[in-house]
Every structure is written in C-alpha cells, then in structure tokens.
Amino acid sequence: MKTQNLTKGGGIVVVLVVAVLFPQVFTNPAATNYGVLALIFATAAVAWHIFSGNTGYISLGQAVFFGSGAYTMGIAARDWHMQATAVFELLPLSAAVGALIAVPFGLIALRVRRHTFIVVTIAIFFIFQLMAFNFWFTSGSNGLNSPFLSWAPVPYNQNFYYIALACTVGTVVVAWLVGRSRFGLQLRAIRDDEDRARGLGVKAAQVKLAAFVISGAITALIGAVWFYYLNQVQPQTGFNPLFDLTLVLMVFLGGYGSISGSLLGALIIEPLYLWINTQPKLNGYNEIMLGGVFLLVVLFMPRGIVPTGSEYLTKLRTRGRPAVSPSTTIGPASSSPSAPSVSSGGAR
Amino acid sequence: MSALLRTEGIKKAYGGVQALNGAAIAVEEGTVGGLIGPNGSGKTTLFNVITGYERPDTGEVWFGDRQITGFAPDKVFAAGIGRTFQLTRIFPRLTVIENMLIAAQAKDRPKNLLAWFSRDAWTHHRKHAMELLEFVGIERHADVLAGSLSYGQRKLLELAYVLVADPAVILLDEPAGGVNPTLINMIADRIRLLNAEQGKTFLLVEHNMEFVMGLCSTITVLESGATVVSGPPEIVRTDKRVLDAYLGADLDEDEDAGPEERKAEEESR
Amino acid sequence: MAGEITRQIVNGILIGGVYALMAVGLTLIFGVLDIINIAQGVLVILGAYLSYSLFNKAHIDPFLGLVITIPAMFIIGVVIHWAFISRLRGGERTSMTLLVTYAVGLIIEGILYKIYGASNVSLQPRYVNSSVHILGVYVGWVYIWGFILAVALVVILYALLYRTRFGRSVRAVMQDETAARLVGISVNKVAAITFGIGVAVTAVGGVVFGETNAFNANSGYDLISRLLSIIILGGMGSVGGALAASVFMLTLESVVTIWQPNWAVVVYYAALVIVLLYRPTGLFGQKAVRAQ
Numbered sequence: 001m002k003t004q005n006l007t008k009g010g011g012i013v014v015v016l017v018v019a020v021l022f023p024q025v026f027t028n029p030a031a032t033n034y035g036v037l038a039l040i041f042a043t044a045a046v047a048w049h050i051f052s053g054n055t056g057y058i059s060l061g062q063a064v065f066f067g068s069g070a071y072t073m074g075i076a077a078r079d080w081h082m083q084a085t086a087v088f089e090l091l092p093l094s095a096a097v098g099a100l101i102a103v104p105f106g107l108i109a110l111r112v113r114r115h116t117f118i119v120v121t122i123a124i125f126f127i128f129q130l131m132a133f134n135f136w137f138t139s140g141s142n143g144l145n146s147p148f149l150s151w152a153p154v155p156y157n158q159n160f161y162y163i164a165l166a167c168t169v170g171t172v173v174v175a176w177l178v179g180r181s182r183f184g185l186q187l188r189a190i191r192d193d194e195d196r197a198r199g200l201g202v203k204a205a206q207v208k209l210a211a212f213v214i215s216g217a218i219t220a221l222i223g224a225v226w227f228y229y230l231n232q233v234q235p236q237t238g239f240n241p242l243f244d245l246t247l248v249l250m251v252f253l254g255g256y257g258s259i260s261g262s263l264l265g266a267l268i269i270e271p272l273y274l275w276i277n278t279q280p281k282l283n284g285y286n287e288i289m290l291g292g293v294f295l296l297v298v299l300f301m302p303r304g305i306v307p308t309g310s311e312y313l314t315k316l317r318t319r320g321r322p323a324v325s326p327s328t329t330i331g332p333a334s335s336s337p338s339a340p341s342v343s344s345g346g347a348r
Numbered sequence: 349m350s351a352l353l354r355t356e357g358i359k360k361a362y363g364g365v366q367a368l369n370g371a372a373i374a375v376e377e378g379t380v381g382g383l384i385g386p387n388g389s390g391k392t393t394l395f396n397v398i399t400g401y402e403r404p405d406t407g408e409v410w411f412g413d414r415q416i417t418g419f420a421p422d423k424v425f426a427a428g429i430g431r432t433f434q435l436t437r438i439f440p441r442l443t444v445i446e447n448m449l450i451a452a453q454a455k456d457r458p459k460n461l462l463a464w465f466s467r468d469a470w471t472h473h474r475k476h477a478m479e480l481l482e483f484v485g486i487e488r489h490a491d492v493l494a495g496s497l498s499y500g501q502r503k504l505l506e507l508a509y510v511l512v513a514d515p516a517v518i519l520l521d522e523p524a525g526g527v528n529p530t531l532i533n534m535i536a537d538r539i540r541l542l543n544a545e546q547g548k549t550f551l552l553v554e555h556n557m558e559f560v561m562g563l564c565s566t567i568t569v570l571e572s573g574a575t576v577v578s579g580p581p582e583i584v585r586t587d588k589r590v591l592d593a594y595l596g597a598d599l600d601e602d603e604d605a606g607p608e609e610r611k612a613e614e615e616s617r
Numbered sequence: 618m619a620g621e622i623t624r625q626i627v628n629g630i631l632i633g634g635v636y637a638l639m640a641v642g643l644t645l646i647f648g649v650l651d652i653i654n655i656a657q658g659v660l661v662i663l664g665a666y667l668s669y670s671l672f673n674k675a676h677i678d679p680f681l682g683l684v685i686t687i688p689a690m691f692i693i694g695v696v697i698h699w700a701f702i703s704r705l706r707g708g709e710r711t712s713m714t715l716l717v718t719y720a721v722g723l724i725i726e727g728i729l730y731k732i733y734g735a736s737n738v739s740l741q742p743r744y745v746n747s748s749v750h751i752l753g754v755y756v757g758w759v760y761i762w763g764f765i766l767a768v769a770l771v772v773i774l775y776a777l778l779y780r781t782r783f784g785r786s787v788r789a790v791m792q793d794e795t796a797a798r799l800v801g802i803s804v805n806k807v808a809a810i811t812f813g814i815g816v817a818v819t820a821v822g823g824v825v826f827g828e829t830n831a832f833n834a835n836s837g838y839d840l841i842s843r844l845l846s847i848i849i850l851g852g853m854g855s856v857g858g859a860l861a862a863s864v865f866m867l868t869l870e871s872v873v874t875i876w877q878p879n880w881a882v883v884v885y886y887a888a889l890v891i892v893l894l895y896r897p898t899g900l901f902g903q904k905a906v907r908a909q
Contacts, residue, residue, distance in 0.1 A: 111897050196437045285727065289727075
C-alpha cells in the first residue's frame with residue numbers, strides 16, 4: 001500500500017514538473033496554444049466529473065456555464081470600461097455568476113432523473129443560446145470582444161498557459177477533496193442507489209445541488225479564461241452545441257468516474273481536435289468525426305482508458321498470486337464474541 | 349408492556365388488488381417478532397408501509413407513543429427503525445466500509461463546512477463500523493467493493509449497516525432467504541445475541557418456518573392482507589386457520605392426518 | 618386582429634398534427650426501448666433532404682414521394698438500431714444510448730452538411746403557396762395535406778398498436794421487458810421495428826417541414842428542442858400525451874409568434890419548467906422512469 005502511494009505521489013510530481021516546463025521547452029507559440037486549450041478543457045472535464053462523475057447524473061448543459069462565464073466577462077469589459085489587466089481581476093465574478101445560474105437550473109433539472117435529466121440540461125442549453133442571440137445586452141450575433149491582455153514581456157500564450165494550468169491544478173485539488181470527503185461519499189452513494197441513500201438519511205437534493213453549483217462555478221470561471229484568451233465570444237461559440245458532447249467524449253475516453261480519466265481524456269482529445277482543424281483535407285468533417293469517435297469509444301471501450309488500464313496493471317502485478325475468493329471467508333459462527341455495543345462510541 | 353411498534357387497521361390497495369385489508373401487528377419491546385403468511389399475503393407491503401416506502405390508504409403506524417404513519421423512509425430511519433430488503437440493497441460501487449459509513453453519517457451532522465471535507469470525524473465512525481463488520485464476520489472485506497460480495501455476504505452487510513445507526517427496532521425482510529444453512533444459523537445467532545444483550549427489538553418476515561419458530565417469541569400470520577392469528581409459536585403452528593391459509597381450506601383428504609403429520613407438513617415448508 | 622389569431626390557431630393545430638406524428642414516434646421509441654432518440658430532429662431533416670433530392674432530380678412530388686421515403690427512413694431506423702443501439706448493454710445503458718443517438722445525429726448532420734452544403738433550401742412544388750379559404754382565413758394547402766396525412770398515420774399507428782399481434786407485443790415490451798421475453802416475444806425484433814417506425818414517421822414531418830420552412834443541415838436542433846419539450850410535457854411514453862401536447866404547444870407558439878416572433882420558441886421552455894416543477898411525469902405520463 002505504501003509503495004503504491006509513493007508511486008502515485010511520484011507520478012503526480014513528475015506530471016506537474018512536465019506541465020510547468022512544457023512551454024519553456026516547446027517555446028513555439030503554436031505548441032503553447034495547444035497546451036492552453038487542452039488545459040482549459042481539462043479544467044472543464046474535471047469540473048464535469050465533480051458533479052456528473054460522482055452522482056451519475058450526466059449533464060449535457062455545461063456549455064450554459066461556460067458561455068455565461070465568457071459573456072459575463074464580455075459584458076463587464078464592455079460596460080465597465082476597465083483597463084486591460086484590471087479586467088482579469090473580475091474572474092471570480094464569472095464563477096459567482098456560474099454559481100448563481102446553477103441554483104435555479106439545478107433546482108429544476110434535479111427534480112428528474114437519468115435521461116429526463118439529460119434532456120432537461122439540453123433544453124436549458126438551447127434557451128441560453130437563444131438568449132445570447134436575442135437579449136439586448138449580449139450584442140446578438142456579433143458577440144462581444146475582450147481587451148487584449150498582455151503581461152509583457154512574458155509571451156501572451158505562455159501567460160495564459162500558466163493561468164490555465166493553475167485553474168486545472170486547482171480544480172483537480174477541489175475534485176480530490178470532494179472525492180475523499182463525506183460529501184463525496186454521499187454523492188457516490190446517490191449514484192449507486194439514490195432512494196436507498198435517501199432512506200438512510202442522505203439529504204440527496206441538497207447534496208446534488210451543491211455539487212452542481214461547484215461544477216457550474218468552475219466551468220463558468222474557465223469559460224471566462226477562454227474568453228480572455230480568444231478575445232471574443234459569439235452565441236454559437238460560447239454556447240456551442242458540440243461543447244458538451246466533446247466534454248463527455250473526453251471523460252468517457254479517459255475513464256468515467258475518475259479524476260485522472262477526465263484529465264487524460266481532455267489532454268488527448270483537445271490537441272487532436274485542434275490538429276484536425278489545421279488539416280484542410282479534413283475540413284467540414286468535424287461533426288462526423290466527433291460523432292464517429294464517440295460511437296467507437298462508447299461501443300468498444302465504454303469504461304475508458306484509466307479503468308481498463310489500471311485493471312491491466314493490476315493483472316500484471318498480481319500475476320501468479322491466488323485470487324482472494326470472497327465466498328469462502330465468513331467468520332465461523334461459534335467464535336464471535338458478544339455483540340458490540342451498537343451505540344456510537346459507547347463502552348461495552 | 350405496551351407494544352413498541354404497532355399498526356392498526358392498515359389498508360392498502362393497488363388498482364383492483366387489496367394488498368392490505370386491516371392488517372394489524374404489535375411488537376413488544378425487546379422481543380423478536382415474526383411475520384409470516386403465504387405469498388401475496390401482504391407481508392412486504394406491510395413492511396413498506398411501516399418503513400415509509402408506501403403510504404397506507406387508511407390505518408395508523410405507531411412507534412412507542414408517536415404516530416409515524418406516512419413518514420418518509422429517512423424520517424422512519426431517523427426515528428429509530430432500521431430495515432433490510434429482500435433483494436439486498438447495498439451500494440455496489442462503494443467499498444464495504446464505505447457502505448457502513450453512509451449509514452453512520454446520517455445521524456451525525458457535521459458542525460461546519462470544514463467537517464464536510466475532513467476525514468477525522470470519521471475515525472470513530474470507522475472504528476464502530478469495523479466492530480459491526482467483525483460482528484457479522486465480514487471485516488476481512490472492508491475495502492472490497494460491495495458489489496463483488498456474494499449474496500450471503502451482502503445480507504450480512506445489510507444487517508451490519510442497518511445496525512450502525514443504533515435503531516431500536518430492526519425490520520428484517522427475509523433474512524434467511526436464499527442463503528446456506530450455516531449462514532442461516534449465524535444470522536439467527538446474531539439476532540439472538542443482539543436481542544439478548546442489548547434488548548434490540550426485531551420483526552422478521554420469513555418463509556423459513558424453522559427459522560421463525562426457533563427465533564421468534566410472537567408470530568403474526570397474515571393472509572390476504574389481514575391478520576389471521578397472532579401469538580407464540582406453539583399456538584400458531586397448530587392453529588387451523590394458519591394451516592388453512594398455507595395449505596388451502598378445502599384439503600379434505602388431509603383431515604385424516606393426525607396432528608403430527610400436519611406439523612411435519614407445515615414445518616417442511 | 619381576430620382574423621390573425623384565428624389563422625394562427627388553425628395553423629397551429631394543423632402543424633401540431635404533423636409534429637404530433639414526430640412526437641409520437643419519439644415517445645413510442647421511449648416507451649418500448651426506454652431511450653430518447655436525440656437524432657429525431659436531424660432525421661426529419663434527412664427525410665426533408667431525401668424528398669428534396671427526389672423532387673429536384675426525379676421531379677417526384679414530395680407527398681407522393683413518401684411512398685419511397687417512408688420505407689427508406691424505416692430501413693435507416695432499423696439499421697441505426699441494429700448497428701449502435703442493440704449492442705449497448707450494462708447498467709448505464711439508458712444514459713449511454715441517449716449519448717449514442719446524439720452522436721448518430723451528429724454524424725448524420727455532418728454527412729448532410731457535406732453533401733448539401735450550408736445554404737438553405739426548401740421544397741417548392743407548385744402548390745406550396747396556394748391556400749384555401751376556411752373559417753374566414755386563408756390556410757395553406759400544404760398544412761392541410763400534412764395534417765390529413767398525419768392524422769391518417771396516427772390512426773394507422775393506433776390500429777397497429779391495439780389491433781394487431783405485433784402491436785400487442787409492442788405494448789407488452791413497453792410494460793415489462795422480462796415478462797415479454799418469458800412469453801416468447803423477440804424483444805430485439807420488436808425494438809428494432811419500433812425504432813424503425815419511430816424514424817419512418819419523420820419522413821412525413823420532413824415533407825411538411827421542408828415545404829413550409831427553409832432548412833439546412835443544422836435545422837434539426839430547433840426541431841428536437843421542440844419535440845423534447847413536447848414529449849416531456851405530454852408524458853414520456855404516452856402516445857395520447859404526445860398528441861395533445863403537440864397540438865397545444867404548436868398552437869400556443871403560433872399565437873405567440875404574432876407578438877414575439879423571435880421569442881415564441883421560449884414557450885416550450887416555459888412549459889418545460891412549469892411541468893418539471895409541478896408534475897415531473899408530464900400531463901399524461903404514467904410510466905415513471907424506472908429506478909435503475
């Protein structure tokens with residue numbers, strides 16, 4: 001067990017070092033660009049996992065938060081006329097807006113389960129896209145622009161790379177904290193048997209909503225970062241119907257239900273997607289390929305890389321050892337001591 | 349001694365089927381009660397009504413001097429009534445110990461936001477949970493995913509985690525169903541132990557007559573949603589109405605059989 | 618003004634009938650297979666494009682062309698089911714199949730985009746602009762033909778469901794899949810055929826939609842968001858609910874369009890929110906989403 005933890009810790013350190021050094025080694029701004037966008041999606045994927053991975057409620061409405069975060073910053077930039085880098089300090093505002101939206105959104109959507117829930121998230125997404133096109137304060141189809149943020153002399157891309165990296169690391173930490181806590185346990189119990197969990201006293205409605213709000217706030221935040229990086233947002237890019245399906249593909253490819261899986265999926269798919277966009281021969285095939293890859297993953301590798309991979313590793317490690325067979329080991333009936341005191345913490 | 353748990357005149361219909369028709373049961377504190385009856389007599393429905401998974405059309409459920417009719421399952425659980433299910437309901441993707449902790453945390457509201465995320469508060473819950481796992485004999489599997497347990501082990505897990513919250517009354521839905529004789533004995537043993545040493549009250553639904561007759565001090569027989577007879581095992585096992593309920597009222601050829609044959613027939617069910 | 622409202626109401630009812638057909642297809646698929654076919658919107662567009670190609674290349678009138686497009690869509694539906702949906706197993710099956718249909722829809726959209734490009738087209742047979750005088754308003758012939766056809770097909774579907782052996786099998790599977798298997802019903806066959814039927818009806822929707830709207834490969838989103846709201850409002854799995862909700866919502870939308878053409882579609886979401894807050898199973902829904 002100890003060696004396992006050590007290797008895990010070591011692995012994390014290595015990954016972090018690689019991540020930090022990446023733009024220093026590959027100084028080409030195109031490479032850094034891949035990094036920035038990959039990390040932005042990685043953050044969104046882990047944020048998705050915090051809610052959907054833990055509770056089993058598949059949300060296809062994360063674009064609602066992503067776009068709202070972007071638009072919040074855009075509207076702030078336009079109406080408050082703030083100077084360049086000062087605008088960046090508004091980032092927490094986007095998270096707050098995300099959280100605010102998540103509350104009514106969640107209260108409505110979480111009243112239903114399974115695929116009705118999914119459908120509701122899709123419907124809410126369409127509303128938001130519609131609002132972005134039609135509300136007076138969103139500048140309609142023209143979209144909004146952001147001021148160009150530069151912390152010279154550090155190159156533009158590199159700056160955003162480290163910002164995105166900070167977001168990703170922060171989100172992973174939050175996801176990890178949630179996962180090992182009582183809160184996370186309740187979420188996962190809801191995933192397995194919500195009614196039984198309720199029957200045992202878990203306040204399912206509150207717990208689900210809390211996770212949904214956390215997930216929404218983070219996604220809104222990273223949407224704002226994305227907006228500043230690209231300097232613009234339009235209704236169809238901020239509220240992109242392909243966003244959520246891409247996110248789900250990333251998580252399923254990497255491994256649904258695990259933080260590392262969500263990360264891995266994003267870090268594989270996003271650079272791939274970007275590279276494909278640069279190939280003129282593949283132009284216009286975006287949707288077909290996204291749908292196609294998605295189908296391949298779902299039909300042939302539904303559990304994703306991380307669980308399948310770790311199973312394989314476990315097989316390698318335990319080669320030759322006899323299996324622990326669960327059915328043979330129930331304590332002998334006669335040797336049990338008297339019943340333990342059932343009241344918590346009480347003496348016998 | 350007034351009954352710790354009792355129901356009065358429960359009626360419940362599903363469409364055209366009257367599942368419960370005036371079912372009444374009373375369980376004295378500190379006893380092990382049994383609820384038997386042929387298939388379709390309404391035993392599980394009565395359980396569901398008591399524990400809040402169904403609402404009765406009319407009737408009352410009393411727990412001590414509180415009426416708990418129509419309480420939601422979590423309120424019933426919080427009031428001190430635990431319950432297991434016929435088809436075991438555990439959390440398959442959580443480990444065995446985590447299953448226990450879910451039941452444990454319900455009664456322990458965290459004091460502040462930090463407590464939500466910390467694990468320290470769990471240390472004493474964990475200890476208590478392990479003790480219970482030892483009690484039912486599956487402590488070796490504490491870190492195994494509950495979904496990989498065998499059926500018998502799941503039953504033990506369910507029993508253990510129902511005990512975590514220290515309920516006063518425990519309702520067991522077919523605890524001996526589908527498990528091997530050694531395990532049945534062990535389960536009966538545990539129930540006896542908990543009842544004798546801590547005065548826990550039990551109510552079992554069971555088809556296994558040997559199990560019920562050997563363990564319960566009071567047995568209530570249900571038929572077609574109503575109570576037929578209620579009393580100690582010796583009375584119930586020879587009551588003609590019970591035999592009729594199980595065997596059908598018009599088995600004239602068996603009237604010639606003496607009381608021994610009838611007993612043997614009934615016990616072999 | 619009153620004339621305008623009457624016209625919109627009449628139009629709404631007529632279009633509602635056609636949407637009802639598509640919604641019934643969707644709700645049947647849900648009832649039998651327990652999945653939500655997100656691709657339904659795109660499939661309508663596919664049907665519209667098929668009719669378009671038949672009309673432009675072979676000069677076959679879209680309504681007459683249904684003789685070809687309905688079976689074609691049926692086959693496409695069966696193939697989709699066989700290729701992607703029947704292979705899904707496991708506990709997360711229902712959510713996964715939703716994602717799968719989403720992905721399939723995406724692929725179809727991409728293919729249509731590649732073949733037909735981004736520009737808007739519509740079906741323009743000679744009668745597309747002619748109208749008839751009813752109840753003091755002018756109503757387009759297209760709407761009337763579409764409505765009659767939709768009603769006829771719904772009646773046929775009802776007859777199929779309630780008067781044939783196959784229909785009995787379908788209803789049996791809707792109620793209890795395991796029990797249906799136990800009595801020898803080939804659930805897979807029933808599922809495949811039902812899916813095929815659910816898709817086949819989109820051909821009619823495609824014709825009416827194509828003759829009354831300019832469309833392109835991306836037009837499916839508008840359709841599916843309406844259809845989803847309709848079946849949730851009507852109650853998922855309820856054929857009658859789908860009918861009632863379609864007519865109601867389309868009429869409502871048509872009337873609201875008089876004042877707010879851009880925002881009329883919001884009525885769907887408003888209805889969705891209201892239903893979810895007060896009656897999550899929908900107006901006529903009895904089939905509660907099965908606990909996993």
